Amino acid sequence: MNGWEAFVTILGLAAITLVTRTFFLVSERELVLPDWVKRGLRYAPLAALAAVLVPEIVMSHGHLIGTWQDARLFAVAAASAYFFWRRGILGTIVTGMAVLIPLKLGLGW
Numbered sequence: 001m002n003g004w005e006a007f008v009t010i011l012g013l014a015a016i017t018l019v020t021r022t023f024f025l026v027s028e029r030e031l032v033l034p035d036w037v038k039r040g041l042r043y044a045p046l047a048a049l050a051a052v053l054v055p056e057i058v059m060s061h062g063h064l065i066g067t068w069q070d071a072r073l074f075a076v077a078a079a080s081a082y083f084f085w086r087r088g089i090l091g092t093i094v095t096g097m098a099v100l101i102p103l104k105l106g107l108g109w
Contacts, residue, residue: 057072057073069107071104074100074103075099075100078095078096078098078099081095082095
């Protein structure tokens with residue numbers, strides 16, 4: 001791809017992005033979403049978070065973890081236990097890191 005083709009591609013992608021993101025703002029009246037869409041959108045953040053975190057926890061270098069001696073598994077278990085006990089986000093992060101770092105640095109997991 002030469003410079004001209006790259007420039008046209010970038011302009012096309014920018015135009016598509018602009019149109020799709022401003023579509024709801026251009027309308028003169030408010031667009032009403034059906035109730036089933038609203039219910040489904042409530043789960044979108046959780047689904048996105050799970051889609052990012054689960055592969056990071058259970059996979060290493062594109063393959064499933066083959067041993068239980070992985071610091072991430074213990075950190076997730078400890079962080080989950082803390083969250084269900086106290087329901088605090090900051091404490092969950094601190095607990096997970098407090099388990100992850102010693103296992104990674106101390107035991108080399």
